Amino acid sequence: MKNLRHQDPYLPGHGDRRYAVRHYDLDLQVAVVGNHLTGTARLDIEARTELDTVELDLRGLSVRKVLVGGKTAPRWRHRSGRLAVALPAKLKAGQSTTIEVGYAGNPRPVPGIHGAAGWEELSDGVTVASQPQGAPSWYPCNDYPGDKASYRVRVAADQAYRVIGNGVLKDTERRSSRTVWTYDQREPMATYLATLQIGRYAVLDLPGRGKGGPLVEVYYPARKKTGVVKTFARQREMVDVFSRLFGPYPYPVYRAVVTDDDLEIPLEAQTLTIFGLNHLEPSWENERLVAHELAHQWFGNSLTATRWQDIWLHEGFACYSEWLWSEHIGRASAARAARVHWDKIDKLPKDLVLAAPGSRLMFDDRIYKRGALTLHALRVKLGDKVFFEMLRAWTKARAHKGVDTERFISHAEGFAKRSLAPFFDKWLWRKSLPDLPS
Ligand SMILES: [Zn+2]
Numbered sequence: 027m028k029n030l031r032h033q034d035p036y037l038p039g040h041g042d043r044r045y046a047v048r049h050y051d052l053d054l055q056v057a058v059v060g061n062h063l064t065g066t067a068r069l070d071i072e073a074r075t076e077l078d079t080v081e082l083d084l085r086g087l088s089v090r091k092v093l094v095g096g097k098t099a100p101r102w103r104h105r106s107g108r109l110a111v112a113l114p115a116k117l118k119a120g121q122s123t124t125i126e127v128g129y130a131g132n133p134r135p136v137p138g139i140h141g142a143a144g145w146e147e148l149s150d151g152v153t154v155a156s157q158p159q160g161a162p163s164w165y166p167c168n169d170y171p172g173d174k175a176s177y178r179v180r181v182a183a184d185q186a187y188r189v190i191g192n193g194v195l196k197d198t199e200r201r202s203s204r205t206v207w208t209y210d211q212r213e214p215m216a217t218y219l220a221t222l223q224i225g226r227y228a229v230l231d232l233p234g235r236g237k238g239g240p241l242v243e244v245y246y247p248a249r250k251k252t253g254v255v256k257t258f259a260r261q262r263e264m265v266d267v268f269s270r271l272f273g274p275y276p277y278p279v280y281r282a283v284v285t286d287d288d289l290e291i292p293l294e295a296q297t298l299t300i301f302g303l304n305h306l307e308p309s310w311e312n313e314r315l316v317a318h319e320l321a322h323q324w325f326g327n328s329l330t331a332t333r334w335q336d337i338w339l340h341e342g343f344a345c346y347s348e349w350l351w352s353e354h355i356g357r358a359s360a361a362r363a364a365r366v367h368w369d370k371i372d373k374l375p376k377d378l379v380l381a382a383p384g385s386r387l388m389f390d391d392r393i394y395k396r397g398a399l400t401l402h403a404l405r406v407k408l409g410d411k412v413f414f415e416m417l418r419a420w421t422k423a424r425a426h427k428g429v430d431t432e433r434f435i436s437h438a439e440g441f442a443k444r445s446l447a448p449f450f451d452k453w454l455w456r457k458s459l460p461d462l463p464s
Pocket residue numbers: 318322340341344
């Protein structure tokens with residue numbers, strides 16, 4: 027793979043940092059029965075350096091045509107999940123063009139060291155959960171989290187099904203036996219956060235939308251209404267509480283989709299979280315997941331790590347949000363949760379560096395818990411007032427942008443008004459577990 031040096035070492039074979047996609051326009055026809063997808067993707071791209079070819083990620087689907095700037099591409103080659111497109115003329119840094127790809131096939135998840143991810147057939151529908159490597163299973167993309175773009179996605183599917191996508195539903199249109207759904211995701215989105223959920227879903231609009239607050243909805247199999255009402259009873263309150271703690275909710279809408287199958291783990295797509303039937307049992311375990319996934323809308327989706335090694339900036343923050351929710355509802359305080367989890371991970375092997383765990387350990391539970399402990403220790407150090415001001419300023423300054431560990435450290439130091447190098451060094455860069463301040 028000749029462009030390896032332009033890729034994220036945690037996900038080799040994906041992405042190309044030599045250009046950025048500004049906008050994706052996807053026109054898709056989906057046959058749920060038979061699991062067939064026909065698509066046209068139009069990508070507005072901008073060169074970051076001089077370019078004569080562009081490489082896109084697309085796996086397991088056949089490319090039928092490629093246009094550049096509206097004209098047939100001089101050459102293209104699709105091999106090992108990479109679509110290399112020759113440009114008719116070189117692009118200089120800052121110059122733009124449009125690439126259009128026509129493609130089709132039977133989409134399936136992309137295998138990876140953490141398991142398969144991406145487009146998946148359900149018993150009667152489709153789910154897409156792409157973190158980290160699954161986006162190329164259903165559309166051609168520049169698949170790395172540092173390249174965020176706006177999206178417009180139009181999907182034609184059999185009218186028996188509801189199609190749920192990212193962002194705002196702009197339009198539904200009946201065409202004979204099909205319905206065409208158009209979603210607009212204006213705020214930039216990383217490729218792995220793009221999703222489609224297709225199924226026979228009912229919808230529940232959670233009341234209490236305040237001025238400027240998002241539309242909050244839950245999509246679910248109709249027979250599961252009782253479980254859904256119980257599980258998501260406090261979803262609106264959670265949005266309000268986190269908006270106070272972290273700053274305004276970053277999107278006009280927040281949806282939860284409960285698929286008609288069990289899912290191993292829920293997953294946060296942008297403006298939309300995917301749960302399984304198994305997440306409807308009333309328990310703290312499921313309530314904390316509802317809080318965790320919602321918090322990702324700020325930490326991970328609006329503020330996205332540009333490198334996978336910085337995944338603690340997503341998972342540590344989302345895990346700490348569970349503890350904050352626990353504190354809010356009068357369950358264990360965050361300090362108590364921190365003590366319990368410090369004791370637990372103190373008994374585990376100390377072989378993980380939080381800010382550079384390596385690709386195999388990037389979803390290790392210690393990333394979540396030690397990340398949350400780091401934030402709790404920082405809260406104790408700064409005091410509640412400064413800590414939460416710092417968090418709100420973080421989500422404001424970097425809204426819809428990329429983030430990394432170094433940037434977070436300097437942001438926190440700005441609020442501490444002193445160097446926090448020794449503090450972050452021991453929490454982020456050393457394997458041994460620092461003492462928990464109280
Ligand atoms: Zn998470």
